[in-house]
Amino acid sequence: MIFNSVTFLIFIFFVTTTYWILSVKNRLYLLFLCSIIFYAFWKPVFALLMLFSAFIDFSMSLLIFQTTKKKYKKLFLTISLFSNLGLLFVFKYLYFFSNNFQSLLELLSINYTIPLFNLILPLGISFYTFQTISYTVDVYRGFIKPEKNFILYGCYVTFFPQLVAGPILRANEVIHQFIEEKKFNIKYIYIGFERILYGLFLKTCFADNLAPIVDKGFLIPVSSISAIDVWTLSFLFGFQIYFDFSAYSHIAIGSASLMGINFPENFNYPYISTSFKDFWKRWHISLSSWIRDYLYLPLNGLEVQDKSVGGLKINLSLNSKRKTISLFSTWAIMGLWHGANWTFVFWGLYHSTLIYLERKIYKIFNLSLYKNTKIVGLVITLPLAMLGWIPFRADNIEESLLMLAKVAKISEYSYLGMRENVYLIAASSLIFFFCGYIYMQKIKPLLIRIKPILFEYIQIVETTILIVLVFIFLRPINQFIYFQF
Amino acid sequence: MKIILFQDKEYLKKILLPILISIFIIEIISNISNSTFDNVALGRHTSTYVARHPNEHIIHSTEDKTISNYIASRTSIIDDNHLELSISLMYDDWVKRGKRDIIFLIGNSQYHAINQLKSGDINTSEILFNYFDDYDIDFLTYSSANMNLQEQYLMMDYFFDLFPIKYFLLPVFLDDTREDGIRFYVKDFLLDKLNNENRNKIYKKLFAKNSDSPAKDLEGLSGTAQERTENYLNKILLENSKNWSSRTNSRNMIFSQFYFLRNKIFNISPSTARKVIPGPYRDNLFSLEKILINTNVRKIETLVYIPPIRNDVQIPYLVSEYSQFKDQVRSISIQHNSNFINFENTVPNEYWGFKGQDDNTEIDFMHFKYQGHLALADTLYSYLVKKIIK
Numbered sequence: 092m093i094f095n096s097v098t099f100l101i102f103i104f105f106v107t108t109t110y111w112i113l114s115v116k117n118r119l120y121l122l123f124l125c126s127i128i129f130y131a132f133w134k135p136v137f138a139l140l141m142l143f144s145a146f147i148d149f150s151m152s153l154l155i156f157q158t159t160k161k162k163y164k165k166l167f168l169t170i171s172l173f174s175n176l177g178l179l180f181v182f183k184y185l186y187f188f189s190n191n192f193q194s195l196l197e198l199l200s201i202n203y204t205i206p207l208f209n210l211i212l213p214l215g216i217s218f219y220t221f222q223t224i225s226y227t228v229d230v231y232r233g234f235i236k237p238e239k240n241f242i243l244y245g246c247y248v249t250f251f252p253q254l255v256a257g258p259i260l261r262a263n264e265v266i267h268q269f270i271e272e273k274k275f276n277i278k279y280i281y282i283g284f285e286r287i288l289y290g291l292f293l294k295t296c297f298a299d300n301l302a303p304i305v306d307k308g309f310l311i312p313v314s315s316i317s318a319i320d321v322w323t324l325s326f327l328f329g330f331q332i333y334f335d336f337s338a339y340s341h342i343a344i345g346s347a348s349l350m351g352i353n354f355p356e357n358f359n360y361p362y363i364s365t366s367f368k369d370f371w372k373r374w375h376i377s378l379s380s381w382i383r384d385y386l387y388l389p390l391n392g393l394e395v396q397d398k399s400v401g402g403l404k405i406n407l408s409l410n411s412k413r414k415t416i417s418l419f420s421t422w423a424i425m426g427l428w429h430g431a432n433w434t435f436v437f438w439g440l441y442h443s444t445l446i447y448l449e450r451k452i453y454k455i456f457n458l459s460l461y462k463n464t465k466i467v468g469l470v471i472t473l474p475l476a477m478l479g480w481i482p483f484r485a486d487n488i489e490e491s492l493l494m495l496a497k498v499a500k501i502s503e504y505s506y507l508g509m510r511e512n513v514y515l516i517a518a519s520s521l522i523f524f525f526c527g528y529i530y531m532q533k534i535k536p537l538l539i540r541i542k543p544i545l546f547e548y549i550q551i552v553e554t555t556i557l558i559v560l561v562f563i564f565l566r567p568i569n570q571f572i573y574f575q576f
Numbered sequence: 577m578k579i580i581l582f583q584d585k586e587y588l589k590k591i592l593l594p595i596l597i598s599i600f601i602i603e604i605i606s607n608i609s610n611s612t613f614d615n616v617a618l619g620r621h622t623s624t625y626v627a628r629h630p631n632e633h634i635i636h637s638t639e640d641k642t643i644s645n646y647i648a649s650r651t652s653i654i655d656d657n658h659l660e661l662s663i664s665l666m667y668d669d670w671v672k673r674g675k676r677d678i679i680f681l682i683g684n685s686q687y688h689a690i691n692q693l694k695s696g697d698i699n700t701s702e703i704l705f706n707y708f709d710d711y712d713i714d715f716l717t718y719s720s721a722n723m724n725l726q727e728q729y730l731m732m733d734y735f736f737d738l739f740p741i742k743y744f745l746l747p748v749f750l751d752d753t754r755e756d757g758i759r760f761y762v763k764d765f766l767l768d769k770l771n772n773e774n775r776n777k778i779y780k781k782l783f784a785k786n787s788d789s790p791a792k793d794l795e796g797l798s799g800t801a802q803e804r805t806e807n808y809l810n811k812i813l814l815e816n817s818k819n820w821s822s823r824t825n826s827r828n829m830i831f832s833q834f835y836f837l838r839n840k841i842f843n844i845s846p847s848t849a850r851k852v853i854p855g856p857y858r859d860n861l862f863s864l865e866k867i868l869i870n871t872n873v874r875k876i877e878t879l880v881y882i883p884p885i886r887n888d889v890q891i892p893y894l895v896s897e898y899s900q901f902k903d904q905v906r907s908i909s910i911q912h913n914s915n916f917i918n919f920e921n922t923v924p925n926e927y928w929g930f931k932g933q934d935d936n937t938e939i940d941f942m943h944f945k946y947q948g949h950l951a952l953a954d955t956l957y958s959y960l961v962k963k964i965i966k
Binding site for chain 1: 584587588595597598601602605754757800801802805806809810823826830838854859
């Protein structure tokens with residue numbers, strides 16, 4: 092089910108009302124059932140695939156916990172990982188790899204045709220696969236005990252607010268919340284209402300209105316656009332994807348909040364980052380934290396954590412080949428997680444290169460370059476992070492390289508290839524983002540402290556404006572970008 | 577439940593009060609928003625007029641609330657979402673009139689908009705239709721606001737197949753070379769009509785560039801099980817809530833306000849110089865060449881002309897770019913054996929109008945008053961009579 096729809100608004104109203112009427116035990120059944128219905132609103136048959144994947148991990152985790160022999164624990168973990176990653180590979184990457192292998196055979200003049208299976212990508216498979224992997228691995232690591240109640244475990248995997256695009260949760264963060272004795276509190280409704288409203292506002296008023304401009308911009312032949320256009324498009328897409336994905340996270344957090352369930356934050360104003368390390372602490376935090384604990388730190392042989400917060404801000408010195416290799420391979424895999432296309436790998440490697448260079452600079456100057464010059468950090472990080480969206484959004488590597496090459500040529504800065512409004516919209520988005528940040532992070536807390544009554548009035552005006560705008564702009568015209576991952 | 581609900585009145589107030597106020601505001605917005613964005617852009621007192629035949633004069637105006645009832649006349653089509661019906665009406669009437677020879681003009685809003693329209697005013701299309709009616713010739717027009725040459729290429733390819741056009745008129749505007757992409761209703765219309773396999777690659781290329789279509793309300797649900805429920809709910813809301821059904825107009829009103837705000841902040845007026853945008857410019861001139869290659873193949877005599885522009889004040893282009901544009905259009909026309917004339921001074925300065933009646937400072941560079949339409953029609957008539965009527 093798509094969040095930006097009337098169906099969802101009715102659905103969430105029904106679920107919330109029923110949830111608070113039922114007993115704790117029955118609430119669990121309600122959430123499980125409603126989550127399956129929520130998923131089935133897309134393509135019912137794929138709900139079975141998700142349940143199958145969840146059941147494998149549920150069983151393997153119990154077996155891992157019950158057995159005392161290490162080799163059996165490893166075997167059950169391998170079965171779990173194999174089935175999870177196998178499904179992900181078949182549905183998401185089989186076509187990509189077959190296609191690439193076919194090209195390789197042709198390059199080597201080997202006359203053999205590989206059958207290509209272009210399957211429908213089950214919605215949210217990348218998200219629920221990572222979530223179930225983390226569960227099994229956490230059981231294996233001894234961080235958590237496996238659940239014996241499949242419905243409770245099922246709720247953890249399928250809980251509808253986070254099912255299709257995260258945040259990717261850890262079992263120890265959320266499972267206990269499903270069975271907590273909670274009494275209705277209007278505060279839950281208020282927090283949930285505000286977050287959902289804000290998410291819908293970002294999605295319907297900003298992301299969906301930026302989408303056609305970005306789409307049109309990326310359809311212009313690269314030969315017709317200038318370096319300024321490349322920068323503009325990168326900023327526009329950067330804001331589109333941020334408004335879109337953070338909107339989803341706001342609605343997910345808000346929906347869970349209606350039922351008194353807390354989710355960790357998934358975004359923290361990534362475009363005010365003062366370094367790339369900082370960026371990965373603020374962007375898609377639950378994914379970065381997952382990558383940190385299940386890929387990056389294990390590859391480096393370091394101690395892992397069991398929480399989906401913190402992101403990829405890790406203090407590692409650049410002192411071994413292993414760490415360099417793990418840095419690049421982790422980001423390449425994270426890129427590939429987003430989609431079966433080399434452009435995403437390119438995006439991952441682009442970021443790992445910047446992190447690598449950043450570490451080098453830190454080391455050379457023997458201090459934090461941006462420690463006392465945050466503004467310098469921001470001025471360097473923001474445009475480079477935005478430029479990174481070019482390979483992420485472009486159709487292919489060739490187009491990405493051509494666009495990025497434009498940026499490096501002075502002569503490409505002499506003309507404009509798009510309508511004047513496009514630049515204006517990009518500038519407005521930038522201003523909106525920073526004004527939003529200043530208001531939410533600086534002015535709002537100050538007002539609450541010194542003028543609480545005035546703040547209440549402001550809040551009522553703010554909520555009213557958002558309701559009016561969401562009412563006018565609410566249209567399920569675009570799915571959330573991260574649905575395709 | 578009552579006790580639980582009111583346990584914290586503060587939170588309840590924060591939810592209910594904005595909802596109540598917003599209902600009131602939405603009601604107001606729904607009542608005041610009734611114009612499309614294109615009409616707002618045209619100017620409050622510049623009216624869209626559709627040439628008619630027989631003597632059935634109907635006026636389009638931004639202040640005319642029946643605008644949505646219009647489709648097109650039998651001799652002239654303006655851009656709309658009902659191309660299918662409009663063209664079939666035009667075709668049927670042409671058949672009824674005895675399949676007369678056709679002079680066809682394709683242009684932008686200059687051919688259907690009239691400044692400071694008064695009762696009895698008609699436009700170039702209708703004047704020329706009436707002139708040539710006496711010679712048993714149909715003068716047909718297809719005009720669309722800001723129509724670029726890529727769209728004109730596609731539409732003309734269709735019209736050349738539909739009608740045995742004897743003479744073809746093509747005014748080329750520098751303004752329209754800044755436009756890019758194919759409008760969704762042009763694309764939708766042509767996709768149904770054309771056997772793409774028989775057409776050249778340009779179709780695919782042009783259609784691929786199309787991203788102009790305003791996203792349909794339920795587009796994101798296409799192919800999903802949710803599509804049915806959302807369709808059902810949307811239908812109920814549309815039938816039962818005036819506010820819900822006027823959301824498109826409300827969105828247009830908001831965008832219009834941004835448009836006016838932009839103009840105010842950056843001091844943008846109709847006379848603000850518009851620079852050439854290299855990509856669309858190149859693609860549009862390439863399409864001009866394609867149109868002329870098409871007319872050559874089909875042996876249709878063609879006049880390419882630089883349309884009238886107001887020249888008693890600074891023109892809204894960079895002079896050097898405008899000169900270069902005229903030279904290029906001339907050169908392409910001659911290269912493809914078409915006639916070329918520069919009609920930029922055809923409409924005297926006093927026949928140009930304003931975008932608004934109340935505020936006579938907003939000069940219109942694209943549209944003129946009835947007298948301007950008459951002047952242009954007379955000029956074209958003189959030229960065409962010499963060419964066609966032997």
